[in-house]
Amino acid sequence: MRIISRYVIRHFLPTFTLALVTFVGLYLIIDFFEKVDNMLEKHVSTLQIALYFLYKTPFIVTQGIPMAVLLGTLISLGILKRNRELIAFETAGVNPASYIMPIVSTALLLSLVHFGVGETLSRAMNQRAQRLWQQEVMQNQASVSYSHENVWYHGNGVIYQIRLYDRSNQTMQKVSLFYTDSQFKLTQRLDAKRFRWDKNRWIAEDGLILRFEGTKTTQEWFQQRELNLRETPRDFERLETIPEELGWLDLYKYSRKIRLEGYNSTPYEVELHMRMAFPLTTFVLALLGITIALRQGMHGGITLSVGIAMIVAFLYLTLLQLGSGMATAGILPPWIGVWAANVIFASLTGYLWMTKN
Structure with missing residues (x-):
């Protein structure tokens, strides 16, 4: 690495690290005061409280990386420009890429790290935090990730109507099975108060079977x-799958499968695109930060840089939430709704760069 590149990185990394630590610290403090009363009310131990916030930390870090990169870029380049060091570089005939590319390369690397951590450590630890919250604070109350109501499922020659499916103990409540022939004519109906999975088979309890043979109907209690x-419990679990619980590849396969089966795959497709679009924000905001920093005058200080970063982050998050919300509602295709914020900010970066003196 060239001397100038190392010099720029030595300015960027400490600022980025400080911004990230500050973001994570503020997030944890706010989250702590929002939830500590509920935890103390349920007599959650100090160790469990500490574990809960420890589990959430990787997720918070990934959320803070884009903002920290933007701040690090604005402040580090702003200081170099205010000290006339960038002018000295250009006067000496140094190509601007020499002090821009180190930040661009670092931002691209952080985008990849963001994606990787989000798909592995962050997702796994966040699930532990949610599980701990459900067990210790909500006192094992069923959550959406463990139960699902009013499920209709088209199986092999049979249609299921399930009042409640509980994944945690692999049971169904108030189940109706509709058996059909090759012409989709109803041949048999089974109603049961409860289904349970035992030794690789379903056991129906307290029910009635109706058999339809021509005009004759027989019944059996x-x-x-x-x-x-x-069908096994695994087949029914996918009907209640929360997108955040799946890895990117599994989410892609799952969204494609349920779309082909005729189910609504929009929430999963939105999450799928979000998994890629949000990490790339780090790279896009770094480019925007570089452009803004180089356009600032000599008197742009840290306060101005922080203010600009806050405004940019607010606008970006507003566009991202608006776009993803419209995509989830079916107003926009998922890829347009989710990627709109990145495209708009990348276009803004290009415009500012082209009009830079």
Whole structure:
């Protein structure tokens, strides 16, 4: 690495690190005071409280990286310009790429780190935090990730209507099965108070079977019956899958599969694009920060840089939330809604760079 590149990085990294630590610290403090009363009310131990916020830290770090990169870029280049060091570089015939590319390369690397950490450590730890919150604070109250109501599922030759599916203990409540022939004519109906998964098969409890043979209908009551069904708990879990629980590749396969099966895949497609668009924000905001810093006058200080960063971050998050919300509502295609913020800010960066004196 050339001397100038190392010099710029030595200015950028400390500022970036300080901004990231500040963001994470403020986030944790605010989150702590919002939730500590609920935790103390449920007599959650100090260790469990500490673990909860420790589990959330990787997620908070990934959320703070784009803002920290923007601040680090604005402040570090702003200081170099205010001290006339950038002018000295240009006077000496140094190519601007020599002091721009180190920040661009670092931002691109951080975007990849953001994506990687978000797909592994952050997601896993955040799930632990949510599970701890449910178990210790909500006192094991069922959450959406463990149960699902009013499920309709088209299986192999049978249609399921399930009043409540509980993934945690692999049971169904108030189940109706509709058996059809090759012409989709109803041949049999089974109603049961409860289904449970036991030794690789479904056991129906307290139910009634209705068989339709022409104009004749027969019925049979039962207390317990083993069922020969191809569907397993894994098939029903996917109906209640929360997008955040899946890795990117699994989410891609899952969204494609349910779209082909005729289910609404929009929330999953929005999350899929968000997984890629948000990490790339780090790179886009770094480019924008470089352009803004080089356009500032000699008197642009740290306060001005922080103010600009806050405004840019607010506008970006507003556009991102608006676009993703419109995509989730079906107003915009998922890829347009999610990527709109990055495209707009990248275009703004290009315009500012082209009009720079």
